[in-house]
Amino acid sequence: MALIDEIKTAYDRILGKVLKTPLYYSTYLSALNKGEVYLKLESEQYTGSFKARGALNKVLKLSQEDRKKGLVTASTGNHAQGFARALTISNAQGTIYLPTNAEPSKVEALRYYDAKLEFHGDDPLTTELHAKGVAENSGQIWVSPYNDRDVIAGQGTIGVEITDDLLEIDTVFGCIGGGGMMSGVATWIKHLSPYTKVVGCLPENSPEMYLSVRKGEVVILDEYVPTLSDGSAGGLEVDAITFDICRQLVDDYLLVSEEEIIDKIRIMADKHHKIIEGAAAVALAAFMNNLEAYQNKRVVIIICGANITTSKLAAILSGGM
Numbered sequence: 465m466a467l468i469d470e471i472k473t474a475y476d477r478i479l480g481k482v483l484k485t486p487l488y489y490s491t492y493l494s495a496l497n498k499g500e501v502y503l504k505l506e507s508e509q510y511t512g513s514f515k516a517r518g519a520l521n522k523v524l525k526l527s528q529e530d531r532k533k534g535l536v537t538a539s540t541g542n543h544a545q546g547f548a549r550a551l552t553i554s555n556a557q558g559t560i561y562l563p564t565n566a567e568p569s570k571v572e573a574l575r576y577y578d579a580k581l582e583f584h585g586d587d588p589l590t591t592e593l594h595a596k597g598v599a600e601n602s603g604q605i606w607v608s609p610y611n612d613r614d615v616i617a618g619q620g621t622i623g624v625e626i627t628d629d630l631l632e633i634d635t636v637f638g639c640i641g642g643g644g645m646m647s648g649v650a651t652w653i654k655h656l657s658p659y660t661k662v663v664g665c666l667p668e669n670s671p672e673m674y675l676s677v678r679k680g681e682v683v684i685l686d687e688y689v690p691t692l693s694d695g696s697a698g699g700l701e702v703d704a705i706t707f708d709i710c711r712q713l714v715d716d717y718l719l720v721s722e723e724e725i726i727d728k729i730r731i732m733a734d735k736h737h738k739i740i741e742g743a744a745a746v747a748l749a750a751f752m753n754n755l756e757a758y759q760n761k762r763v764v765i766i767i768c769g770a771n772i773t774t775s776k777l778a779a780i781l782s783g784g785m
Contacts, residue, residue, distance in 0.1 A: 467709075468655045470613060471620035471648060474521040478618060481524075481553060482517050485509050485622075487629040487764070492735045497755055499634075500762045504626055506769060507740050511545035513695065513769035514622055514645055515609070519546035521618030522607050523554050531556040534604040538562070538595035540588050541570030542695045542769055543609040548577035558607075561595035563588055567694065569773045587688035588698025610644030611704045620648025626764055627652070633660050635758060637751050638766035639743040640664040640673045640714070641696030643706030645768065650713035664714040665750035667691040667725060667742070672699035673710055674717040682707050692725045692742030692776075695769055718750040725749060729772070729780050741772040 465473075486505045493501035506514035523535065535558035537547045544560045551558045559580040562571065566583070574581060585591040592609070599606035608615060622645065626636070636653055638646045643664075650662045666674050669691035675683040682702045691697050700706060728745035731752075732738045740748075744767040751758065751765055779785045 467613065467617065467620070467651050470617040471624065471652050474614070474617040475621045475624045477524055478517060478520050478621065481520060482621075483509050484625055487626060488736075490736065493751070496752070497758050497761060497763065499758070499760045501751075502630060502764045503736075504622060504764055504766045505738070506622065507738065507744060507767045508770070511542070511549055512771045513542035513546065514619060514766070515542040515546035515769070516549060517546070517621050518615035518618035518644060518648075519543060519607065520550040520553065522612060522614040523547070523550035523556060525614050526605060530605050534558060534602075535607050536561070536595055536599035536604045537607040537609065538588070538592040539609055540566055540694050540697065541573075542771055544570070544574055545577075547607060548574055548579040551579055552577060561591050561598070563591045567773055570771065589684065589688075592698070593701070610642030610706055611701050613705065616644050616648045616706065616709070618648070619645040620652045622766065623649040623652030627656050630764065632762060633657060633764055634761040635661040635663060636764045636766070637663045637665055637747045639693065639696050639746040639768050640666055640710065640717075641670070641698065641743070642700045642704060643673050643710045645766070646714060647706045647709040649766065651709065654713050661715045662713060663750065664710060664717045665747045666717065666719050667693040667696065667746055668719045668721050669693075670697040670699065671719055673707070674719060676700070676707055677711050677714075677717065692722055693746050695741055695743035695771065696746065718754065720746050720749040720753060724753065726780050726785055728752065729777070733781060738767070739770050739772065739777065740767055741769045744768045744770070
């Protein structure tokens with residue numbers, strides 16, 4: 465089955481089990497580009513992130529026999545919460561591996577679900593590769609945060625909702641980590657509207673997909689550099705199917721600094737009274753840094769999540785970061 469058809473099937477499979485999030489017209493941003501700017505508020509999604517979609521589609525598609533084997537995943541937080549929620553909905557059992565330095569608030573949120581938590585490594589990719597090995601050696605089902613067609617199809621349902629609400633879009637901006645979300649969204653958007661430009665947005669501290677596309681092969685950084693965009697941090701596996709999809713369908717890649725991420729978190733709070741996480745601010749910053757290129761355009765910015773700690777948010781809003 466072609467990925468576009470898998471996205472359609474995923475939409476039907478998770479319908480009613482995830483929220484259709486608002487496509488919010490931003491008067492403030494539209495004034496800046498003298499066009500129309502819409503925010504796809506996945507920050508309002510169950511678990512506070514778009515990740516609720518892909519994990520649920522993957523788990524619901526599994527047979528009862530596979531679910532009984534036990535499921536394993538790895539995540540810094542957002543995918544973990546989506547996975548844990550999917551376990552609850554499907555009555556499955558699973559284990560979540562997290563880095564030893566995972567945000568305490570995200571770990572605490574996971575403890576409200578009936579999922580086993582394990583800790584390994586101090587960067588997301590190390591944790592992910594370890595957890596994948598555990599699944600393979602134990603005969604359990606591995607649920608990748610991004611390197612899985614079912615997960616990508618689930619994330620692609622964001623695109624279905626966007627085009628249901630809005631046609632003739634000039635540009636779609638979204639943050640890229642492993643590339644699951646933008647692989648799905650770009651597949652859907654480009655199928656319906658080939659002329660629409662898809663822009664992948666990354667923090668300068670974790671630009672693995674950008675570097676990989678430039679080099680023509682997956683790049684793994686020697687050292688993990690922390691970023692406020694922790695939801696997109698950690699790079700991708702060497703065999704990630706998202707690499708080829710992003711290379712073919714994402715038209716441009718833009719990098720933003722940590723200072724710009726901080727500034728855009730403040731702007732969203734100030735102008736729209738919305739709490740967003742660092743990864744969402746990456747996409748907003750990429751657009752605002754390049755306003756001249758998008759004058760008089762109809763733009764959609766995917767606000768991918770809202771999971772930021774209270775202490776970090778307070779420090780940002782008070783100018784302490």
